[in-house]
Amino acid sequence: MTESAAVAMAMKRGPYLYEIPASAREDMRVAARVYADDDLWSQISQDRSLEQLVNVATLPGVTDAVYAMPDVHLGYGFPVGGVAATRAEDGIISPGGVGYDINCGVRLLASDLAADEIRPSLEDAVHDLSRTIPAGVGRSGGGGPVDKGGRLGLTTAELDRVLQEGCRYLAERNIALAEDLAVIEAEGSLAAADPAAVSQRAKQRGLNQLGTIGSGNHFVEVQVVERVFDEAAAEALGLSTGQVTILIHTGSRGLGHQVCTDYVRRMDEVMARYEIVLPDRELACAPFRSREGQQYFGAMCAAANFAFSNRQVVTYRARAVFARKFGDAGRLRMVYDVAHNMAKREEYGGEEVLVHRKGATRAFGPGNPETPECYRAVGQPVFIPGSMGTASYVLVGADAAADLSFGSTCHGAGRAMSRRAAKRAQTGQEVRRDLEAQDIVVRCGRARCVVVGPASWPRRRQSPTRTWTAWWTWCTKPGSRGRLRG
Amino acid sequence: MTESSSHEFLEHTGEVKLRVCGGSLTDVFAEAGRALGTLQLQGRKHGPAKAWWEIHIEARDQGALFVDWLNELIFRAEAELAVAVDFDVVQVSGTSLAARVGAVPVEESPGLVKAATFHELRIEQVTDGFEAEVVLDV
Numbered sequence: 001m002t003e004s005a006a007v008a009m010a011m012k013r014g015p016y017l018y019e020i021p022a023s024a025r026e027d028m029r030v031a032a033r034v035y036a037d038d039d040l041w042s043q044i045s046q047d048r049s050l051e052q053l054v055n056v057a058t059l060p061g062v063t064d065a066v067y068a069m070p071d072v073h074l075g076y077g078f079p080v081g082g083v084a085a086t087r088a089e090d091g092i093i094s095p096g097g098v099g100y101d102i103n104c105g106v107r108l109l110a111s112d113l114a115a116d117e118i119r120p121s122l123e124d125a126v127h128d129l130s131r132t133i134p135a136g137v138g139r140s141g142g143g144g145p146v147d148k149g150g151r152l153g154l155t156t157a158e159l160d161r162v163l164q165e166g167c168r169y170l171a172e173r174n175i176a177l178a179e180d181l182a183v184i185e186a187e188g189s190l191a192a193a194d195p196a197a198v199s200q201r202a203k204q205r206g207l208n209q210l211g212t213i214g215s216g217n218h219f220v221e222v223q224v225v226e227r228v229f230d231e232a233a234a235e236a237l238g239l240s241t242g243q244v245t246i247l248i249h250t251g252s253r254g255l256g257h258q259v260c261t262d263y264v265r266r267m268d269e270v271m272a273r274y275e276i277v278l279p280d281r282e283l284a285c286a287p288f289r290s291r292e293g294q295q296y297f298g299a300m301c302a303a304a305n306f307a308f309s310n311r312q313v314v315t316y317r318a319r320a321v322f323a324r325k326f327g328d329a330g331r332l333r334m335v336y337d338v339a340h341n342m343a344k345r346e347e348y349g350g351e352e353v354l355v356h357r358k359g360a361t362r363a364f365g366p367g368n369p370e371t372p373e374c375y376r377a378v379g380q381p382v383f384i385p386g387s388m389g390t391a392s393y394v395l396v397g398a399d400a401a402a403d404l405s406f407g408s409t410c411h412g413a414g415r416a417m418s419r420r421a422a423k424r425a426q427t428g429q430e431v432r433r434d435l436e437a438q439d440i441v442v443r444c445g446r447a448r449c450v451v452v453g454p455a456s457w458p459r460r461r462q463s464p465t466r467t468w469t470a471w472w473t474w475c476t477k478p479g480s481r482g483r484l485r486g
Numbered sequence: 487m488t489e490s491s492s493h494e495f496l497e498h499t500g501e502v503k504l505r506v507c508g509g510s511l512t513d514v515f516a517e518a519g520r521a522l523g524t525l526q527l528q529g530r531k532h533g534p535a536k537a538w539w540e541i542h543i544e545a546r547d548q549g550a551l552f553v554d555w556l557n558e559l560i561f562r563a564e565a566e567l568a569v570a571v572d573f574d575v576v577q578v579s580g581t582s583l584a585a586r587v588g589a590v591p592v593e594e595s596p597g598l599v600k601a602a603t604f605h606e607l608r609i610e611q612v613t614d615g616f617e618a619e620v621v622l623d624v
Contacts, residue, residue: 047499074499076605076621100600100623136595137567205564215598216624254564257600257623261557268604269546281549281604418497419624 061091071414077282080359094285097356103307104251105339109332115224130443147320163195166305188308194298206255211313252307336381340411363409365399493521509615516573526596535588556602
């Protein structure tokens with residue numbers, strides 16, 4: 001049976017749920033479930049996203065079902081928006097199930113400022129943010145204090161401490177506040193991190209990149225809370241209408257990319273020894289309990305700590321800019337920091353599993369012990385960035401998600417058009433003009449990179465909103481007002 | 487570069503898919519390097535190469551060799567802040583490669599391309615030479 005024949009066997013299980021049964025293809029071990037409305041289903045049926053999800057359902061040790069979130073789109077190996085849990089005891093771990101940007105994630109900072117208080121100096125503030133938070137490592141520059149855009153110089157020993165301890169090490173250096181740690185997933189420090197499992201190449205690639213946002217769809221955005229949907233949740237998160245916030249989206253930079261490159265190659269070499277046969281070589285994996293599996297997990301956790309730390313240094317720089325511009329009123333409190341490219345050890349139905357989330361966000365409900373104490377009444381915060389010029393959303397997890405998606409939800413607006421098609425549709429200058437016409441200030445290293453996320457991209461923002469309401473609660477809708485892109 | 491070498495970027499919703507054609511395997515590997523360089527430079531013009539790298543790679547098969555080749559260039563671009571633009575691929579066998587590569591310095595880390603992947607990877611002999619496809623994570 002061909003792959004497309006497997007997709008043709010999909011059944012609609014509810015208004016927003018489709019299922020491809022495990023019997024649809026001989027090598028599937030579990031069913032593939034897709035949270036989508038009819039429009040989204042129609043779109044993703046036209047590319048290979050669903051076939052990629054079916055391929056994920058063949059991984060050894062995969063359990064229950066594999067899931068596609070409502071922002072699913074074509075990736076490599078896993079589809080973006082894919083979730084799969086493998087048994088820790090006898091299942092595999094797959095670097096491709098996490099992706100090259102390990103612990104790419106989103107962090108929300110909230111100020112005490114109102115939109116009209118910053119409007120007169122918004123352009124100046126965004127300009128200062130663009131000078132203080134570099135997109136990447138430069139050949140020249142990098143000097144000066146960190147809070148004015150200087151490079152955070154690390155010795156190799158200090159880099160190892162970042163990899164081992166993450167944000168806890170940065171708290172020692174006064175780059176993280178004590179209260180920050182309580183509102184970062186895993187307190188910004190994964191205990192299983194093993195810096196020795198990270199190659200020298202990866203360390204070389206990441207050494208000078210801490211505190212940079214990178215390229216692609218990464219950004220720092222000044223926003224304002226436009227509308228509150230759930231007063232109790234908004235109050236618990238300290239958010240209210242008219243409030244200025246900052247949303248940060250970046251990951252583990254070149255260090256994480258190299259860790260994934262190293263381990264995809266390594267697992268590609270050893271799969272035959274473990275008698276693993278897969279339909280896609282990019283799904284390369286090894287048993288979680290094997291030497292290779294444990295080494296990758298240790299390296300992945302170290303890269304994740306680097307990513308938490310990267311967002312922390314970006315936060316430190318953003319705080320410096322807001323303090324310079326707005327004094328005490330510019331204080332930025334961290335609301336939460338959540339990953340969307342990660343494999344985490346979690347327990348469901350009394351069994352320990354490794355939940356691979358590739359372009360999917362953990363969304364634990366109030367009852368989960370990993371939900372921070374301060375959010376136990378409402379659930380773990382989740383951030384869904386919009387495309388440029390469209391609103392982002394703050395959500396909170398619900399306990400029901402544990403049974404529906406291994407406690408996961410989508411991670412963004414989705415993608416319905418390739419980068420090439422987007423560039424054909426609109427130039428960088430046109431995008432900038434459109435955004436400025438909406439009173440949005442944009443700063444970008446190169447005009448061309450604005451093309452990565454123009455406001456007019458036909459993203460699937462409206463469809464998922466209907467789907468998500470099944471088990472996630474709306475909280476706030478921060479509208480975009482100023483954006484800095486990598 | 488031989489006259490028969492060419493590359494094109496194919497439609498891919500999330501990433502970048504690259505197709506490369508050449509009269510020989512060495513042409514295909516060199517052309518893939520050139521295509522990667524155009525992505526990393528994002529259309530900016532460049533002068534002659536200022537740095538030269540001798541690259542030797544061994545891999546378990548030809549597909550892995552192709553992926554390793556591109557990942558080597560991606561690593562060097564970030565580590566040395568230089569983009570490879572000039573290629574003399576001396577030898578490509580089933581599992582090994584030797585090349586001399588010229589690179590131009592860049593002001594900022596060209597981090598647009600994160601990695602070359604194995605997804606839908608294809609290298610095959612066609613009527614008038616060789617053709618390869620690879621998905622790049624961007």
